[in-house]
Amino acid sequence: xxxxxxxxxxxAVKLLAGxxxxxxxxxxxxxxxxxxxxxxxxxxLVVDVKRIAGMxxxxxxxxxxxxxxxxxxxxxxxxxxxxxxxxxxxxAANLIGPKQIxxxxxxxxxxxxxxxxxxxxxxxxAAGASAVIAGTKGKRTVPVETIAVGPGRTSLKKGEIVEAIxxxxxxxxxxxxxxxxxxxxxxxxxxVGVGVSLTLDTKxxxxxxxxxxxxxxxxxxxVPEAAKALIGSKIDDDALARLAAAASAACRxxxxxxxxKEFRIKIAGVLAKRAAQAAAARAxxx
Amino acid sequence: MTKINVSTTINGDAVDYLCDAESTLLDVLxxxxxxxxxxxxxxxxxxGACSVLVDGRVTCSCLVLGAEAEGRTILTVEGIAEGGKLxxxxxxxxxxxxxQCGVCTPGFLVASKALLDRNPNPTExxxxxxxxxxxxxxxxxxxxxxxxxxxxAEMRKG
Ligand SMILES: Cc1cc2nc3c(=O)[nH]c(=O)nc-3n(C[C@H](O)[C@H](O)[C@H](O)COP(=O)(O)OP(=O)(O)OC[C@H]3O[C@@H](n4cnc5c(N)ncnc54)[C@H](O)[C@@H]3O)c2cc1C
Ligand code: FES
Ligand code: FES
Numbered sequence: 107x108x109x110x111x112x113x114x115x116x117x118a119v120k121l122l123a124g125x126x127x128x129x130x131x132x133x134x135x136x137x138x139x140x141x142x143x144x145x146x147x148x149x150x151l152v153v154d155v156k157r158i159a160g161m162x163x164x165x166x167x168x169x170x171x172x173x174x175x176x177x178x179x180x181x182x183x184x185x186x187x188x189x190x191x192x193x194x195x196x197x198a199a200n201l202i203g204p205k206q207i208x209x210x211x212x213x214x215x216x217x218x219x220x221x222x223x224x225x226x227x228x229x230x231x232a233a234g235a236s237a238v239i240a241g242t243k244g245k246r247t248v249p250v251e252t253i254a255v256g257p258g259r260t261s262l263k264k265g266e267i268v269e270a271i272x273x274x275x276x277x278x279x280x281x282x283x284x285x286x287x288x289x290x291x292x293x294x295x296x297x298v299g300v301g302v303s304l305t306l307d308t309k310x311x312x313x314x315x316x317x318x319x320x321x322x323x324x325x326x327x328x329v330p331e332a333a334k335a336l337i338g339s340k341i342d343d344d345a346l347a348r349l350a351a352a353a354s355a356a357c358r359x360x361x362x363x364x365x366x367k368e369f370r371i372k373i374a375g376v377l378a379k380r381a382a383q384a385a386a387a388r389a390x391x392x
Numbered sequence: 393m394t395k396i397n398v399s400t401t402i403n404g405d406a407v408d409y410l411c412d413a414e415s416t417l418l419d420v421l422x423x424x425x426x427x428x429x430x431x432x433x434x435x436x437x438x439x440g441a442c443s444v445l446v447d448g449r450v451t452c453s454c455l456v457l458g459a460e461a462e463g464r465t466i467l468t469v470e471g472i473a474e475g476g477k478l479x480x481x482x483x484x485x486x487x488x489x490x491x492q493c494g495v496c497t498p499g500f501l502v503a504s505k506a507l508l509d510r511n512p513n514p515t516e517x518x519x520x521x522x523x524x525x526x527x528x529x530x531x532x533x534x535x536x537x538x539x540x541x542x543x544x545a546e547m548r549k550g
Contacts, residue, residue, distance in 0.1 A: 109396060109413035109459045132457070139416070139455040140436045152413070154460060180449060204525025205503065206440055209449035210456075293524050 111154040115161075115240045115269055118153050123242045123265025125151040131267055132156075133176050134210035136203065137219040155267060164188060170275040172238075175214035175268050180205070182213070192273055193388060194282030194301060194381075198229035201286065204293060214268045220254035223296045223321040227254070229284035231318035231328050232301030235273050241266040251318070254325040277314075280305040281388025283381045286320070287373050289364070296321045297365040298373045300353065302381040304336060306389045312336045317349070317378060322357035322370050329356040332378060341386040349382055350375030400461040402427070403471025411458035418442045420458035421468060429469035429498045433527070440526035443499040444468045450506035452525075469498035472505060480543040481505060490539035492530035499526050504540045512548055516541070 112118045122129045127150035132138055141147045155161055161176040164185050171188055179199045182188060189196045195213075202211045202225055213226045217237065227250065235250045242265045250271070253260050262268070282303035288294035299320030307313050317332035332352040339345030354375040359367050395410035402425070411420050418435075421427040421444070433439035435454045442454040445467040453468075472479045481504050484490070491497045500523065507514060507522035514522065519540050520533070528536065 107413045109457060111459070111462070132460075135455050135457070135460075136437060139457070142414070143416075143435050143454070152457070154457075156460075178449075203437070204440070205450050205506065205522060206443055206452045206525040207437060209446070209451045292521070 107149055108151045109154065110151065111157045113157050113159065115158050115267065118155055118158060118267055119240055119242060119265050121151065121153050122267065127151070129153065129264075131218070133212040133215040133218075134178060134207075136207050136211045137215060137221075153267075161269070168275070169272070171273040173213065173271045173273065175270055176212055179203075179208040179211050179213070183208070188273075191276045192233055192282060194284045194303065194385065195226065195229045195233050195235070195273065198284035198299075198301065199226045201225045201284075213271055217250055217253050217271070218260055218262065218268055220256070220258050220260050220325065222254075222257055222323060222325055223299065224254075224326065225284070225286060225296055225299055225320070227326040228299045228301035228318040228320040229282065230271065230273075230301070231326055232284075232303040232316045233273055233282055234303070234316060235271055237268045238270045238272060239266050240269045245269070247272070251326060251328045256324045277305050279307070279389045279391075281385040281390075283384035283388065285377045285381045285384070287365075287377060295364065298322055298370050298377055300374060300377040300381045302336075302378065302385045304341075304382065304385050304389060306341075306386065310340050310390065312339055312341060312345075312386075315382075317353065317382075319353060319356060319374055319378075322359040322374050324358075327356055329353060332356065336382060341382060346379045346382060350379050353378035396459045398459060398462050400464055400466060402466045403468060409458070413457070413459060415458040416454050417444070417446075417456040417458050417461055417466070418453040420461075421453060427468050427470050430502075431495050431498060433495065433499075438527070439496070440499040440503060440523075441496055443502040443526065445502060445506055448506075448509070450503050450525075467502070467505075469501050472501055479505070480546045481508070481540065484539040484543040484546065485536070488535050488539040488542060490531060490535040496526060496528040496530075500528070500536055504543070507540070508544055508547060512544060514540075514544060 129151040161174040165172040286296040286299040304315040315333040315336040335348035359370040431441035433441035
């Protein structure tokens with residue numbers, strides 16, 4: 107194996123694109139090193155992106171936040187403005203493992219590892235986050251939900267690197283939340299995860315919403331039908347019941363040791379309701 | 393295979409080493425530098441026995457490549473005592489019998505130090521949460537939590 111730590115994104119792209127065999131980006135390494143050490147992957151080349159300028163920075167601009175792909179969960183949690191604007195995204199990112207993992211794990215790595223149960227991904231998808239991707243043909247920006255295509259598989263082409271995750275600016279009276287079900291009280295893999303982001307008008311009527319589900323399909327799902335149940339409502343019981351039904355209907359889970367299909371389908375509805383209530387409380391300033 | 397030349401700082405000393413691309417920081421610490429305080433319990437980020445501080449943040453050294461340490465500042469359990477005097481955490485772990493076999497202890501000490509460096513007066517819940525990345529199969533954790541509370545109180549006295 108070869109290890110490289112280039113200082114520019116172009117050099118990193120060139121290394122990854124030019125290497126025959128298995129080449130991998132190394133961000134926090136909390137998935138990659140586990141996969142290497144359990145012999146699930148044996149890369150010929152590992153490109154550490156942490157030394158590339160800007161990769162470890164969070165930039166705040168007129169359009170929102172630009173989070174460098176090597177920013178750790180701990181750093182996200184310490185960023186006050188980000189926590190204030192996107193509490194659900196930050197909470198979801200901070201659920202990824204204990205302190206030792208938080209020091210290293212990135213949300214870009216969580217997205218690119220393409221686990222259907224990745225905790226930050228439903229929150230990012232609900233938030234309308236996009237990813238800036240650098241490749242041999244220049245840069246492109248895509249919605250986060252288009253990156254994972256199945257367990258461990260992404261739509262990234264050879265040589266492509268996620269350079270940053272973008273979170274849009276927040277309109278007033280907006281809130282987001284992420285909730286997951288795990289069998290233990292902390293430190294486990296999601297059986298179901300739900301992210302909700304919404305905006306209310308001055309009368310408390312929902313004008314925009316996005317709902318995303320994790321661990322109930324081969325990838326994280328954006329569920330427009332579930333969002334439709336919220337839009338135009340005051341997030342009342344009737345809207346919440348329709349939201350739950352739409353969330354459950356969108357699930358196509360597997361049975362595994364963590365939970366049965368029936369359980370996952372039911373819990374997706376329950377958590378969607380609770381996440382919507384939490385997001386609405388935030389939007390109302392509570 | 394060509395080795396990678398790494399210059400880093402470990403426990404306050406400038407250290408240079410040559411390592412393979414595949415070697416983890418834990419491998420380098422234990423097998424090349426003789427710093428065997430950090431333990432390998434699982435090798436996959438689950439037990440925390442390999443915990444070290446990298447630029448002040450607690451990290452599993454089994455999930456860091458040796459090559460990644462270039463230019464960083466590393467603290468291992470060997471660097472916690474100051475000039476022959478045990479750190480208050482070490483004193484209190486002994487006093488409260490917060491260890492039995494001791495395999496988890498270096499990791500708990502490093503993670504506890506990281507916790508108290510950021511939060512000198514943690515609640516019990518914050519301690520348990522802050523140490524959730526460290527597993528102990530002997531003590532049942534309670535004595536560890538008490539030792540950390542006592543060390544925190546001692547350190548606040550200054
Ligand atoms: C003890 C432990 C607990 C964990 N708990 C959780 C949990 O609760 N929830 C959860 O969701 N996950 C959990 N994880 C998994 C892991 O920590 C997360 O998925 C993390 O976000 C991965 O980020 P990373 O930066 O470490 O990725 P890495 O391991 O560096 O990379 C992961 C994958 O993505 C690719 N990649 C990384 N960055 C980029 C990029 N910028 N562009 C292109 N490709 C890239 C890599 O090549 C690799 O294939 C846990 C892991 C451990 C070891
Ligand atoms: S040996 Fe590193 S976490 Fe277990
Ligand atoms: S004292 Fe034996 S594992 Fe903790």
